[in-house]
Amino acid sequence: MPYELYYWPGLQGRGEFIRLALEDAGADYIDVARGPEQDGRGIKVLMGVLAEQADPMAPFAPPFLRDGTILLSQVANILFYLGPKLGLAPADEALSFVANGLQLTIADAVAEVHDTHHPIDVGLRYEDQKPAAKERAAGFVKDRIPKFLGYFEAILQANGAAHIVGSDITYVDLSVFQLIEGLRYAFPKAMKGTESRYPRLAALHDLVRLRPNIARYLASERRLAFNETGIFRHYPELDED
Amino acid sequence: MPYELYYWPGLQGRGEFIRLALEDAGADYIDVARGPEQDGRGIKVLMGVLAEQADPMAPFAPPFLRDGTILLSQVANILFYLGPKLGLAPADEALSFVANGLQLTIADAVAEVHDTHHPIDVGLRYEDQKPAAKERAAGFVKDRIPKFLGYFEAILQANGAAHIVGSDITYVDLSVFQLIEGLRYAFPKAMKGTESRYPRLAALHDLVRLRPNIARYLASERRLAFNETGIFRHYPELDED
Numbered sequence: 498m499p500y501e502l503y504y505w506p507g508l509q510g511r512g513e514f515i516r517l518a519l520e521d522a523g524a525d526y527i528d529v530a531r532g533p534e535q536d537g538r539g540i541k542v543l544m545g546v547l548a549e550q551a552d553p554m555a556p557f558a559p560p561f562l563r564d565g566t567i568l569l570s571q572v573a574n575i576l577f578y579l580g581p582k583l584g585l586a587p588a589d590e591a592l593s594f595v596a597n598g599l600q601l602t603i604a605d606a607v608a609e610v611h612d613t614h615h616p617i618d619v620g621l622r623y624e625d626q627k628p629a630a631k632e633r634a635a636g637f638v639k640d641r642i643p644k645f646l647g648y649f650e651a652i653l654q655a656n657g658a659a660h661i662v663g664s665d666i667t668y669v670d671l672s673v674f675q676l677i678e679g680l681r682y683a684f685p686k687a688m689k690g691t692e693s694r695y696p697r698l699a700a701l702h703d704l705v706r707l708r709p710n711i712a713r714y715l716a717s718e719r720r721l722a723f724n725e726t727g728i729f730r731h732y733p734e735l736d737e738d
Numbered sequence: 739m740p741y742e743l744y745y746w747p748g749l750q751g752r753g754e755f756i757r758l759a760l761e762d763a764g765a766d767y768i769d770v771a772r773g774p775e776q777d778g779r780g781i782k783v784l785m786g787v788l789a790e791q792a793d794p795m796a797p798f799a800p801p802f803l804r805d806g807t808i809l810l811s812q813v814a815n816i817l818f819y820l821g822p823k824l825g826l827a828p829a830d831e832a833l834s835f836v837a838n839g840l841q842l843t844i845a846d847a848v849a850e851v852h853d854t855h856h857p858i859d860v861g862l863r864y865e866d867q868k869p870a871a872k873e874r875a876a877g878f879v880k881d882r883i884p885k886f887l888g889y890f891e892a893i894l895q896a897n898g899a900a901h902i903v904g905s906d907i908t909y910v911d912l913s914v915f916q917l918i919e920g921l922r923y924a925f926p927k928a929m930k931g932t933e934s935r936y937p938r939l940a941a942l943h944d945l946v947r948l949r950p951n952i953a954r955y956l957a958s959e960r961r962l963a964f965n966e967t968g969i970f971r972h973y974p975e976l977d978e979d
Contacts, residue, residue, distance in 0.1 A: 553897035554836050557843045557889050567832045571842040573814075578835050591808045594819050595795050601812040601842075602798045608849060616857050617870060618877040629858060629870050636859040648798050656794035 500526040500579075501563040503543045503556075508727035509679075509720075511607065512560040514572050515579070517671040520714040522583035528719070530559075573600040576668045585671070587663040596662045596669050599652065603672045606645045610683065611728050613637050613735055623725075623732070634735035638687040642680065646695050649673060653697035659704055666708075673698065674705035679729030686736045741767040741820075742804040744784045744797075749968040750920075750961075752848065753801040755813050756820070758912040761955040763824035769960070771800075814841040817909045826912070828904040837903045837910050840893070844913045847886045851924065852969050854878050854976055864966075864973070875976035879928040883921065887936050890914060894938035900945055907949075914939065915946035920970030927977045 500519065504512025512528075519526045532538025546568075549555050556570035562579070569575050577597050580586025587593050616633040617626040653661055661669050677698060681688045692699040705711055714720055723729055741760065745753025753769075760767045773779025787809075790796050797811035803820070810816050818838050821827025828834050857874040858867040894902055902910050918939060922929045933940040946952055955961055964970055 550892050551896050553893055553903070555889075555893065555896065556839070557846075557886075567835070569835055570839040574835055574839045574842055577818075577838070594808070594810050594815060597818070598797070598811040598815045601815055605798075605849075608846075612853065612857075616853075617873045620877060620881055629873075632858045632870075636861060640861055645798075651791050652794055652796065655792050655796065662794070 498565060500524060501529050502526055502560065503529050503546060503562070504560040505543075506531045506540055507721070507724075509675075509723060509729070510560075510727050511572050513721075514603075514668075514672050514675055515560055515562065515575050516719070517675055517711065517714070518576055518579055518583055518585055518668045520719070521666075521671055521708060521710050522585060523710055524579075524583055573597060573604050576600055576672070580668050583668070585666065585668040587665075587667060589663065592663050596667055599649075599662060599669045600672060602645070602648070603669070603676055606641075606676060607679075607728060609637055609641055609645075610679065613683075614730050614732065623730070627734075630732075630735060634732075635737070638684055638735075638737055642684070642687060646680075646691075646698060650695045650698050653701065659701065661701065670701060670705055671711070674702050674711075677702045679723065682723040683729040683731050684736045685731070739806060741765060742770050743767055743801060744770050744787060744803070745801040746784075747772045747781055748962070749965060750916075750970070751801075751968050752813050754962075755844075755909075755913045755916055756801055756803065756816050757960070758916055758952065758955070759817055759820055759824055759826055759909045761960070762907075762912055762949060762951050763826060764951055765820075765824055814838060814845050817841055817913070821909050824909070826907065826909040828906075828908060830904065833904050837908055840890075840903060840910045841913060843886075843889070844910070844917055847882075847917060848920075848969060850878055850882055850886075851920065854924075855971050855973065864971070868975075871973075871976060876978070879925060879976075879978055883925070883928060887921075887932075887939060891936045891939050894942065900942065902942065911942060911946055912952070915943050915952075918943045920964065923964040924970040924972050925977045926972070 502512065502515055502519065504510060529538050530540045530543040543559060547556065552568065554568040556568065560572060560575065561568060561570040562575045569578055587596055613634040614623045614630050615626065616629040623630060649661065656662065658664050660666055661673055706715065743753065743756055743760065745751060770779050771781045771784040784800060788797065793809065795809040797809065801813060801816065802809060802811040803816045810819055828837055854875040855864045855871050856867065857870040864871060890902065897903065899905050901907055902914055947956065
């Protein structure tokens with residue numbers, strides 16, 4: 498039975514971290530909300546699951562994943578669950594928790610990216626909170642990008658491998674790729690020179706990009722383009738050298 | 739060997755979610771940064787671990803936990819790891835991931851609480867971002883508290899038990915207690931009437947509060963008072979009826 502991934506159609510968003518793992522593994526999955534209504538898919542099916550009050554596994558928000566009778570929410574949780582099944586988690590139990598800790602730190606970085614364009618109210622448009630967004634983004638670009646990327650670079654160095662945890666590819670490597678990819682899209686000026694400042698991260702980004710299944714996925718129609726409805730948004734006024 | 743918990747001294751903060759689990763289980767643990775320097779403890783020891791660049795398990799930020807050779811970061815990750823060892827996790831594997839998803843949703847709520855007093859810059863003081871904080875808190879009180887608490891109330895109802903996942907106490911119940919406790923401290927006006935609007939959450943809060951080890955802990959000096967250096971801060975100007 499294929500995995501059922503539920504995420505807002507039309508944007509990469511948080512769902513993309515899960516798509517990358519499913520795609521790299523060549524897993525059989527349905528991207529439910531992007532499917533046609535006549536096949537019992539589409540956004541209404543996603544909304545129906547969210548509105549279901551009688552299920553103790555009901556998710557708070559997309560993305561969520563159904564695997565048979567299990568319904569799981571939260572990106573890092575879904576990846577922790579899928580990792581071993583997809584061959585993308587460390588075999589060692591202790592390292593599997595180290596991987597989860599790193600994934601949650603990536604999630605924190607992603608949440609801060611979101612706050613650069615929505616510092617005041619998640620329910621308002623960016624256009625209605627632009628002055629605060631400019632202030633928030635300035636601090637993010639100046640202090641937080643170097644703090645997060647400096648941290649991941651140091652972990653790569655300490656791990657002494659091409660991968661961020663253990664000696665082989667994991668879903669965390671794929672998420673590092675997506676974080677770098679998204680930051681380069683949203684903050685191209687601030688991210689200029691990434692290769693020289695964070696050489697190990699840049700190499701890991703390339704390594705993931707060139708994995709056959711990922712390369713095929715990135716070239717396919719399944720890979721949506723970044724856009725200004727997602728988490729990584731390019732607003733030139735929020736970027737700086 | 740006792741667990742070593744590392745968190746900023748002087749505040750409950752995110753460390754408190756882990757303390758509650760360790761205390762409820764009567765686990766042997768050291769709250770490292772709150773210990774005396776002559777015993778090899780204190781804030782400098784915490785700072786030393788954070789500054790350690792050569793460890794591939796190095797944490798990004800407190801809280802973190804050392805268990806023998808394992809060093810783990812991120813609240814939900816630490817609780818996922820500790821849960822089975824402390825007898826505070828569902829035995830069923832699928833439910834253990836449901837528990838983790840709920841814990842991560844609590845973490846999201848806690849991050850939004852933090853953003854009510856730090857909407858612009860985590861590095862600035864609240865006093866330097868008060869107008870934005872007032873705007874952010876208004877939306878949080880009006881829309882987000884009801885959304886989060888309404889969700890957890892619905893999960894309790896759907897689960898058909900006094901507990902939020904499975905049929906027995908888990909670390910997630912303890913974290914629900916702390917979330918309610920913190921919100922009542924920070925937003926007493928907004929939270930007035932919680933008992934009538936979220937009766938199952940109020941009952942779960944009481945159930946946890948009265949557990950013998952938790953009651954003893956809350957009455958001890960180990961339980962710090964809420965204060966305005968923590969995550970849950972009481973600024974009357976951010977609260978509303």
